[in-house]
Amino acid sequence: xxxxxxxxxxxxxxxxxxxxxxxxxxxxxxxxxxxxxxxxxxxxxxxxxxxxxxxxxxxxxxxxxxxxxxxxxxxxxxxxxxxxxxxxxxxxxxxxxxxxxxxxxxxxxxxxxxxxxxxxxxxxxxxxxxxxxxxxxxxxxxxxxxxxxxxxxxxxxxxxxxxxxxxxxxxxxxxxxxxxxxxxxxxxxxxxxxxxxxxxxxxxxxxxxxxxxxxxxxxxxxxxxxxxxxxxxxxxxxxxxxxxxxxxxxxxxxxxxxxxxxx
Amino acid sequence: xxxxxxxxxxxxxxxxxxxxxxxxxxxxxxxxxxxxxxxxxxxxxxxxxxxxxxxxxxxxxxxxxxxxxxxxxxxxxxxxxxxxxxxxxxxxxxxxxxxxxxxxxxxxxxxxxxxxxxxxxxxxxxxxxxxxxxxxxxxxxxxxxxxxxxxxxxxxxxxxxxxxxxxxxxxxxxxxxxxxxxxxxxxxxxxxxxxxxxxxxxxxxxxxxxxxxxxxxxxxxxxxxxxxxxxxxxxxxxxxxxxxxxxxxxxxxxxxxxxxxxx
Numbered sequence: 447x448x449x450x451x452x453x454x455x456x457x458x459x460x461x462x463x464x465x466x467x468x469x470x471x472x473x474x475x476x477x478x479x480x481x482x483x484x485x486x487x488x489x490x491x492x493x494x495x496x497x498x499x500x501x502x503x504x505x506x507x508x509x510x511x512x513x514x515x516x517x518x519x520x521x522x523x524x525x526x527x528x529x530x531x532x533x534x535x536x537x538x539x540x541x542x543x544x545x546x547x548x549x550x551x552x553x554x555x556x557x558x559x560x561x562x563x564x565x566x567x568x569x570x571x572x573x574x575x576x577x578x579x580x581x582x583x584x585x586x587x588x589x590x591x592x593x594x595x596x597x598x599x600x601x602x603x604x605x606x607x608x609x610x611x612x613x614x615x616x617x618x619x620x621x622x623x624x625x626x627x628x629x630x631x632x633x634x635x636x637x638x639x640x641x642x643x644x645x646x647x648x649x650x651x652x653x654x655x656x657x658x659x660x661x662x663x664x665x666x667x668x669x670x671x672x673x674x675x676x677x678x679x680x681x682x683x684x685x686x687x688x689x690x691x692x693x694x695x696x697x698x699x700x701x702x703x704x705x706x707x708x709x
Numbered sequence: 710x711x712x713x714x715x716x717x718x719x720x721x722x723x724x725x726x727x728x729x730x731x732x733x734x735x736x737x738x739x740x741x742x743x744x745x746x747x748x749x750x751x752x753x754x755x756x757x758x759x760x761x762x763x764x765x766x767x768x769x770x771x772x773x774x775x776x777x778x779x780x781x782x783x784x785x786x787x788x789x790x791x792x793x794x795x796x797x798x799x800x801x802x803x804x805x806x807x808x809x810x811x812x813x814x815x816x817x818x819x820x821x822x823x824x825x826x827x828x829x830x831x832x833x834x835x836x837x838x839x840x841x842x843x844x845x846x847x848x849x850x851x852x853x854x855x856x857x858x859x860x861x862x863x864x865x866x867x868x869x870x871x872x873x874x875x876x877x878x879x880x881x882x883x884x885x886x887x888x889x890x891x892x893x894x895x896x897x898x899x900x901x902x903x904x905x906x907x908x909x910x911x912x913x914x915x916x917x918x919x920x921x922x923x924x925x926x927x928x929x930x931x932x933x934x935x936x937x938x939x940x941x942x943x944x945x946x947x948x949x950x951x952x953x954x955x956x957x958x959x960x961x962x963x964x965x966x967x968x969x970x971x972x
Contacts, residue, residue: 490834491797493759505776513768534754543805546832567830567851569809571753588830 448538448554450636451484451522452621452672454628454694458488458516459669463650463657466511467677469501470652471524481537482507484522485550486515487625492548496537518696519628521621523552529560535572539621540580542568544587545594547625551580554674555617555633579618583608598627602700605629606691613689621672628694630672632686638672639683640697648678668697711801711817713899714747714785715884715935717891717957721751721779722932726913726920729774730940732764733915734787744800745770747785748813749778750888755811759800781959782891784884786815792823798835802884803843805831807850808857810888814843817937818880818896842881846871861890865963868892869954876952884935891957893935895949901935902946903960911941931960 451468453461465484482501485494493515501507501524523538530536539552553576560575566585570577586608587601595601605622609631612618620631630636643666645659663669672694676683686692693700714731716724728747745764748757756778764770764787786801793799802815816839823838829848833840849871850864858864868885872894875881883894893899906929908922926932935957939946949955956963 488797491759491761491800492834493797494757496754496756498754505772509768509772534751534756537754541804543832543834546834548834569806571755571806571809571811 448526449524449674450552450554450619450621450672451520451674451677452628452630453517453520453669454672454697455518455667455669456696456698457664457667458518459667460514460516461520461522461671462511462514463648463655464671464673464677465522466655467650467652468522468524468673469507469511471501480525480527480532482522482524483537483539483552484510484520485539485541485623486517487519487548487623488515488517490547490625492541492550492625494539494541494550496534498532498534498537519623519625521550521552521623521628523554523621528556529576530572530574533572536574536577538576540577542580542584544584544624547594549584549622549624551576551583552621553579554619554635557612557616557618559615579612583612583622602693609691610689619674626695628672630686630692630694632690633688635674636672636686637674637676637683638670638686638692638699639676639678639681640668640670640699642668642697646681648681651677651679670694670697670699711789712787712937713815713817713882713884713935714783714937714940715891715893716780716783716932717935717960718781718930718932719959719961720927720930721781722930723777723779724783724785724934725774725777726911726918727934727936727940728785729918730913730915731785731787731936732767732770732774734764743788743790743795745785745787746800746802746815747773747783748802748804748886749780750782750811750886751778751780753810753888755804755813755888757802757804757813759797761795761797761800782886782888784813784815784886784891786817786884791819792839793835793837796835799837799840801839803840805843805847807847807887810857812847812885812887814839814846815884816842817882817898820875820879820881822878842875846875846885865956872954873952882937889958891935893949893955893957895953896951898937899935899949900937900939900946901933901949901955901962902939902941902944903931903933903962905931905960909944911944914940914942933957933960933962
């Protein structure tokens, strides 16, 4: 199993604090020694850092930790290999372009018979069940919507359907982004927390680090963090339910067709 | 105009020495202040670092400089914006997946009427002529070869044809890789150099740095470096001719149909 970390915010925000907690789980407080990666969306652009080495002693993780990249959406993953060898091409998040948007995908869990998932034009580079599931999803999205739908709800419903198909094959905790939305799907472990005014303080569980968000933010900031397990000890995390899909835009969870689609 | 740097090697090799020279041109010895990027192929995997800031004072460039990533193919670019604003999505190298291979593309030059280039399923994220040319090329490659051709020569000929079409639209100095080959196409400035036994020493032009390759290599190593302008003062660089396409595999330039195709 692996650990996921995501962020959705209404202003460019750095994720250094949460990332510091997550990285400890990559070989220090957790067993996830088989590489890690993080995608930062900055406007339409997306940059991704991949490292097949353990995050707890990665030079690149140290850079991310001290170099605050301000981003609207973050998708991150640290890996405990269950399927596929430890190498760069098996390191999440996976990235593909569709409709002139960069899509990123990180998965925690294991899917039985993923090799049988039918593919369209998107093809895996590595040999994980996760990357194949991503290519399957994008192939289906491209087949249904050769161009982006004018309103997002039909896309949200399709993503909910695809998540339902995949969770029938095993464990499918997912973070997915198309540069506008952040999709979080839970089958076993995923939780989220929205920070907004009035801001308080938070203490990391995995490292000796305390942040006073009042000092780091402006009153209009809205920032949601999503993680496999709570990263802080003293904040009210929402624990997601099996089969639940949440869609975040600009830091806020959406309600409506997609939220209904999973029920 | 921009500066290109590429590498093809028969053993995983770090590019720290050449990269050190290139990075100086990003704001110190050259005017290319509008971002930079570098793609490293490690087996089938590919990791790309993008930074819209000038390379000469980039934290990420400093990391690449001191953290030797060993790679078989490298594609790098520093940018002087001529087309499209300075932002992450306009930062080369651009990346797409086709046939389960990661393709990377870096371009130096300017193409007239690039907006008229017809596209298939690959779509630009940013607004540069370069990314559109890349999407055009991949769309044509995918249309001709929905699956990878059994032998590479038909693909090489198609890439030579596409380069000829694009150079008719302006300046098209190109580095392109599909994770197996490194393609270098010249219309104005591109040169290359193969280092192999017996190895000598080299002095960077852009920085006070001397390397004795005899101490850094084994007798079987073959490493080709490709750059817009020579990076070292005391080595015999091959200056490419307008319209010339070179294809490198495992550090060696190939001859045959592709090399003939451009004549």
